[in-house]
Amino acid sequence: MQIHQALIKGRQYLKQQNVASYSLDSQVLLSHITGLDRTGLITRGDQPLTPAQLQQYEKLLERRAGGEPVAYLTGHKEFMGLDFIVSPAVLIPRPDTELMVERAVSLLRQSGARPLPAVDVGTGSGAIAVTLAHLVPGLQVYAIDISPDALAVARQNAARHGVADRVKFCQGNLLEPIPADLQGKVSVITANLPYIPSGDISGLMTDVKDFEPRLALDGGPDGLALYRKLIPRAHRLLHPGGHLLMEIGPGQGAAAKALLPAASWTARLELDLAGRERLVEGEKR
Numbered sequence: 001m002q003i004h005q006a007l008i009k010g011r012q013y014l015k016q017q018n019v020a021s022y023s024l025d026s027q028v029l030l031s032h033i034t035g036l037d038r039t040g041l042i043t044r045g046d047q048p049l050t051p052a053q054l055q056q057y058e059k060l061l062e063r064r065a066g067g068e069p070v071a072y073l074t075g076h077k078e079f080m081g082l083d084f085i086v087s088p089a090v091l092i093p094r095p096d097t098e099l100m101v102e103r104a105v106s107l108l109r110q111s112g113a114r115p116l117p118a119v120d121v122g123t124g125s126g127a128i129a130v131t132l133a134h135l136v137p138g139l140q141v142y143a144i145d146i147s148p149d150a151l152a153v154a155r156q157n158a159a160r161h162g163v164a165d166r167v168k169f170c171q172g173n174l175l176e177p178i179p180a181d182l183q184g185k186v187s188v189i190t191a192n193l194p195y196i197p198s199g200d201i202s203g204l205m206t207d208v209k210d211f212e213p214r215l216a217l218d219g220g221p222d223g224l225a226l227y228r229k230l231i232p233r234a235h236r237l238l239h240p241g242g243h244l245l246m247e248i249g250p251g252q253g254a255a256a257k258a259l260l261p262a263a264s265w266t267a268r269l270e271l272d273l274a275g276r277e278r279l280v281e282g283e284k285r
Contacts, residue, residue, distance in 0.1 A: 001054055004045030006030060010061050017065035025070050029060045032074040067206035079127045082134065085156050086125050089149035091216040093127040097192055099272050099279050100245050101131050104188050107243050108136045115139055116187035116239060121174060121230065122146075124216060126154030126167070128190050133163035141167045144177055147215065174226070175233045186237045192247040193226040195219040223252055224259065231259055235284055244282040253277035 001009070010026030019025060031037060033053050036044060049057070060073050071077040071092045077084050079093035080101060086092055108115045117140040120129035129143035143158075145151050151169050158164040170177035175189075196217050201209055208217070219225055227246055234244045244265075248256045253269040257280055260267040265282040272278035 001049055003047050006049055013061055025064055028070055033057050068211055069207045080131050084125050084127050087153055090125040090153050091212055100247050104190050105135050107188050111187055118188045119186050121191040122193045123154050124150050126157040129167050130157050130161050133166045134161050143167050144170045146173050174230050184239050187242050189234050189244045195223040195249050197223040235264055238284045242284045246280045250276040256280040
């Protein structure tokens with residue numbers, strides 16, 4: 001079977017299986033198998049697939065039809081222009097999180113040539129921590145996750161993008177692994193913690209609720225349970241004027257801001273490009 005024939009077959013199959021992104025998904029999976037980009041799939045469409053390639057493609061299509069995310073099928077996901085290794089041990093990086101990273105980079109660059117360390121809580125694949133280190137020369141980042149399997153993936157990504165010497169990975173709960181001598185000396189804390197209310201998880205799309213780690217999704221009854229625990233610890237860790245950045249879901253803005261006492265924090269809410277509540281920022285007074 002030729003490449004263009006396989007692509008048509010893949011699109012038709014995923015469409016019949018009610019996969020909304022059937023056209024893009026079939027293309028991405030075939031690119032993964034052949035090593036050809038989108039242009040290559042077109043210009044070399046008459047090239048035959050080997051029997052092994054065709055068999056692999058058909059298996060991936062079946063798994064995608066069953067709801068498995070494309071990123072887990074290919075083992076990769078792009079985030080802010082960088083290619084990240086992903087596995088079912090980590091949440092798949094999403095464009096929603098780019099707002100927080102862009103804000104963190106802006107704050108860190110304002111700090112001068114040698115910014116104070118940053119901390120990324122719940123680092124998962126390491127997408128936030130690695131991107132910060134990549135974009136801010138000289139920055140030291142402490143990346144924390146409770147999952148050793150997630151940290152193994154994050155370490156691969158730090159090495160992949162040449163920042164392994166500036167990202168220190170720590171296993172533990174929230175900010176507990178941070179050395180005591182860093183108290184009051186951290187510039188920015190990024191936190192993309194689980195924020196989906198427990199009762200809402202069953203209503204998520206199949207590719208999220210059935211395949212992504214529940215540990216990275218479940219934020220307790222109102223989605224803010226972990227942020228309640230994080231905020232007082234973050235205040236002690238930040239230097240005066242330091243910033244805590246928390247990703248949230250739409251509708252959680254007011255409740256998340258209310259977790260930042262006015263006596264200790266200056267709080268603000270930011271919307272994403274779609275106009276949805278996405279980021280709560282607290283500046284330590």
